[in-house]
Amino acid sequence: MNALSIHLPALQVIIPLLTAPLAALLRQRGLAWAAATASSLCSLAVAVSLVAAVRNGGLQTYAVGSWEAPYGIELIVDEFSALLLLIVTGASSAALLVAHTSLGKEIAADRQHLFYTAWLLALAGLSGIVVSGDAFNIFVFMEISSLATYILIAGGPRRQALAAVFRYLIMGTIGATFYLIGVGLVYMMTGTLNLADMEARIHEASDLKPVLVAGGFITVGLALKAAVFPLHAWLPNAYTFAPHSVSVFIAACSTKVFLYVLLRFDFFVFQGNLPGHIMQFSGFMLPLAVAAVLFGSAIALMEKDLKMLLAYSSIAQIGYILLGASLVSATGLTAGIAHMFNHALAKGALFLAVACMGTAYGVLSIEGVAGAARRMPFTAAAFVVAGLSLIGIPGTAGFISKWYLVLAALEFGPGGALLIAPVLAGSVMAVIYIWKVVEAAYFGEAPVAGGRAEAPWWMLSVLWAVVLLNLYFGIQPMLPLELASEAAAALLDRS
Amino acid sequence: MEFLGLYNYWVFAVLLMTGMYAVISRTNLIKKLIGMTIFQAAVFLLYISMDKVEGGTAPIIQADLPGQLYSNPLPQVLILTAIVVGIATLSLGLAIVVRISEAYGTIEEDEIREMDGE
Numbered sequence: 001m002n003a004l005s006i007h008l009p010a011l012q013v014i015i016p017l018l019t020a021p022l023a024a025l026l027r028q029r030g031l032a033w034a035a036a037t038a039s040s041l042c043s044l045a046v047a048v049s050l051v052a053a054v055r056n057g058g059l060q061t062y063a064v065g066s067w068e069a070p071y072g073i074e075l076i077v078d079e080f081s082a083l084l085l086l087i088v089t090g091a092s093s094a095a096l097l098v099a100h101t102s103l104g105k106e107i108a109a110d111r112q113h114l115f116y117t118a119w120l121l122a123l124a125g126l127s128g129i130v131v132s133g134d135a136f137n138i139f140v141f142m143e144i145s146s147l148a149t150y151i152l153i154a155g156g157p158r159r160q161a162l163a164a165v166f167r168y169l170i171m172g173t174i175g176a177t178f179y180l181i182g183v184g185l186v187y188m189m190t191g192t193l194n195l196a197d198m199e200a201r202i203h204e205a206s207d208l209k210p211v212l213v214a215g216g217f218i219t220v221g222l223a224l225k226a227a228v229f230p231l232h233a234w235l236p237n238a239y240t241f242a243p244h245s246v247s248v249f250i251a252a253c254s255t256k257v258f259l260y261v262l263l264r265f266d267f268f269v270f271q272g273n274l275p276g277h278i279m280q281f282s283g284f285m286l287p288l289a290v291a292a293v294l295f296g297s298a299i300a301l302m303e304k305d306l307k308m309l310l311a312y313s314s315i316a317q318i319g320y321i322l323l324g325a326s327l328v329s330a331t332g333l334t335a336g337i338a339h340m341f342n343h344a345l346a347k348g349a350l351f352l353a354v355a356c357m358g359t360a361y362g363v364l365s366i367e368g369v370a371g372a373a374r375r376m377p378f379t380a381a382a383f384v385v386a387g388l389s390l391i392g393i394p395g396t397a398g399f400i401s402k403w404y405l406v407l408a409a410l411e412f413g414p415g416g417a418l419l420i421a422p423v424l425a426g427s428v429m430a431v432i433y434i435w436k437v438v439e440a441a442y443f444g445e446a447p448v449a450g451g452r453a454e455a456p457w458w459m460l461s462v463l464w465a466v467v468l469l470n471l472y473f474g475i476q477p478m479l480p481l482e483l484a485s486e487a488a489a490a491l492l493d494r495s
Numbered sequence: 496m497e498f499l500g501l502y503n504y505w506v507f508a509v510l511l512m513t514g515m516y517a518v519i520s521r522t523n524l525i526k527k528l529i530g531m532t533i534f535q536a537a538v539f540l541l542y543i544s545m546d547k548v549e550g551g552t553a554p555i556i557q558a559d560l561p562g563q564l565y566s567n568p569l570p571q572v573l574i575l576t577a578i579v580v581g582i583a584t585l586s587l588g589l590a591i592v593v594r595i596s597e598a599y600g601t602i603e604e605d606e607i608r609e610m611d612g613e
Contacts, residue, residue: 136573143580147587154591159598163607166591170518173531173584180538180577181511187570188545 008050009062009075012085013128013141015042020120023113032113033100036120040093043123047085051483054082061133069133070197076133080337080487083480084130084253084260087344091252092123094348097462099245101455102355106157106243115155119249122148126257135183135193138261139176142225145257146172149250153242164237171224171234178221185214186269195269202273215270215277219262219284226258228285228322229292232315239311244355247307252348255318256340263325263333267491278328285326290422292319297429301436306357306364309433310350313390316426317343320405323419327408333488334481335404341480342389342397345473349386349466353379356455356463366436370444376454380441382467387434389470392427397473400481402427503544510537522604524595528588535581539574546570 004011019039023032053060054077062075077085096119107115125145132138150172154165183193189205192198202211220231227235235255239247270277296316303309321343324336354364356379361369373380389396392403402423409419454460473480510533517530546567554568596602599610 136576140576140580143584147583150587150591154594159595160611162591162595162598163611166524166588166595169584169588169591170527170531174515174518174534177535177538181541184538184541184545184570 005049005053007062008046008053009060009077009131010064012043012046012050012077012089012131013075013124015039015046016120016124016127020117020124023120024117027113029109029112030100032116033096036116037093037096037100039120040089040096040123043127044086044089044093047082047089050077051082051086051479053077054079055482062131070192070194073137074133074194074196075131076196077131078487078490079483080260080264080490081130083337083341083483083487084257085127087256087341088123088126088130088253091249091344091348092119094352094462094466095245095248095252098248098352098355098459101459102245102358103243105358107155115152118148118151119246121145122152122249126253129257129261133195135186135195135198137193139180139183142176142179142258142261145254146176146225149254152246152250153238155243155246156241157243158241160237161241164234164241168234168238171231175221175224175231178217178224180221182214182216182218182221185210185217189214195264199269199272202269208274211270212274212277215266215274218265219281222258222262222265223288226255226262227315227318228259229288229295229315229319232292232296232318235315236308236311239314240305240307244351244358248348248351248355251310251314251351252344255314256321256344259318259321259325259340263491271491282326282328285322289319289323289326290419292316293323293422293426297426297433300433301429303433304365304367306354306366306369306437307351309366309437310347310354313430313433314343314347316430317347317390320402320423320426323423324401324405324408327412327416327419328492329408329411330485330488330492331404331411332408333491334485335401335408337484337487338404338477338480339401341484342401342470342473345466345470346386346389346396346398349463349470350383350390352459352463352466353383353386356382356459359455359459360453366440367444369437370440371446372441374446375452378460379455379463380438382460382463383441384438385467386470387430387438389474391430391434395471395474397470397477397480399474400477404481503540507537507541507544510534510540513537524592524602524604525589527604528585528592531588532581532585535577535584539578539581542570542574542577 016039019035023035026032026035060077064073103112122145125141125148128141129138132141150165150169154161186198187193189210190198190201192201224231239251266281293316296312300309300312303312321336321339324332357369360376389398392398405423406420409416514530514534518527521527548564548566551564551566554565592602599607
């Protein structure tokens with residue numbers, strides 16, 4: 001066990017990466033699904049052991065091929081990355097568990113094995129971004145995960161999926177290329193690609209201007225990938241027209257992984273080296289975060305399509321995460337990082353509920369699912385509880401991070417108290433847009449009469465497992481909070 | 496002289512903006528992809544320019560030429576990877592354009608938007 005445990009950071013990437021061609025070779029949809037799910041669950045187990053290892057022994061590092069950093073590629077897992085790994089692998093596992101049934105309607109049976117291959121590559125890429133401590137390696141994993149995600153979204157049953165994915169491809173590539181330019185400029189000045197080494201060497205650079213430009217390129221590029229307002233144009237259609245199980249996967253984790261890289265660069269690499277950088281970061285991001293919360297929630301209010309509504313709500317939630325981070329205080333960062341975890345739980349559960357509804361309903365608009373509570377009572381009840389978590393009702397996971405966000409804002413005195421307004425406004429709007437769905441589902445007249453059409457029991461059990469986790473982490477929030485506060489402390493300890 | 500010394504970087508900036516402009520202003524999806532490729536090619540040039548050591552040769556170590564000056568091979572390796580990534584992105588983009596043309600019968604962005612009723 002001990003010999004294996006030192007390889008955990010590498011296994012996190014290798015397991016899905018090696019199973020990907022296996023899924024393609026199996027050629028049979030059931031087998032490919034089983035391989036993908038088993039691999040994803042193994043990754044989840046690896047992530048859980050990494051969380052345990054990080055909590056017991058601190059930083060886990062791994063020199064790929066025994067080439068020591070900074071010359072070789074270093075994999076690093078700290079509290080922040082461990083939490084993200086939990087989100088990525090958990091989201092992938094939950095989504096894959098329902099994918100077998102959910103995908104049956106959406107993708108031709110003879111192509112599904114290739115679809116699972118792309119899924120595993122996306123999982124490997126996202127895990128790779130999180131564990132890697134090398135700037136260029138992060139770029140490569142970013143592109144692996146992005147290319148695979150484009151394929152997953154293009155698998156959507158409606159033709160709008162193609163137009164959505166094209167837009168995502170163009171914007172995603174521009175974002176990644178901006179990041180590449182930034183990394184190139186830092187490399188020019190420091191001669192290193194290792195993040196820790198970069199941090200130590202930037203101050204040796206004869207001129208800080210290229211590093212400042214690099215900071216701009218990297219921040220904007222990653223903000224584009226993370227769908228930070230106003231760079232979110234690709235997100236709503238991509239989430240909406242993707243197959244339901246893919247929506248669960250990407251909505252729960254993909255934007256958060258890019259936010260993670262964003263925070264890692266701005267706080268780890270640049271904070272101590274560029275004078276005033278963090279204040280600039282905060283001044284730049286804070287208005288965007290507030291705008292994201294208000295704009296995303298307001299559009300979600302008006303949306304008729306269920307998935308579109310949840311997608312715009314995601315833009316608002318990205319705003320919350322960023323709002324916490326741009327306060328640049330221990331409480332603020334803790335709130336932001338914990339919200340990554342809690343939002344993944346809430347939004348994952350909501351999209352799972354949508355996937356369950358997708359088994360009975362063709363059109364997932366608010367009028368379309370009217371009366372759904374009578375046809376699928378368990379799914380509708382799960383939607384309500386997950387919705388409460390999204391809103392941030394006490395006793396659910398969503399409450400914890402929003403509470404910390406309010407506390408963090410209050411630390412800044414009267415000016416900070418002003419920031420509570422958008423937080424609360426966003427929550428009130430969330431009450432309204434979740435209520436619109438709940439009202440239709442419970443009190444709406446069903447457009448077509450139909451008997452009970454509940455989703456299969458295993459989809460329901462996955463859905464309810466995630467919903468119960470929302471409640472569990474609302475009452476026992478120590479795990480995400482401890483990891484988040486350790487991560488926040490590490491991010492701030494740089495000046 | 497300083498301007499000439501930074502010649503490569505000027506070309507980089509001009510190419511980058513040309514590509515970006517094509518991506519934003521064209522409605523034809525293939526032309527957008529061409530713009531994206533120019534945009535990426537500009538970055539390849541940035542990396543290749545930064546590794547050049549004045550008077551340096553190709554980074555191949557030769558036994559009979561000790562102490563020779565050679566260019567930094569690392570950015571070349573990096574950009575080789577980035578070129579591969581770029582090709583993969585371009586081919587995936589083209590494949591999606593083919594599917595779009597099958598599904599919509601057009602590859603003009605504004606017409607697609609109209610058909611989707613946006």
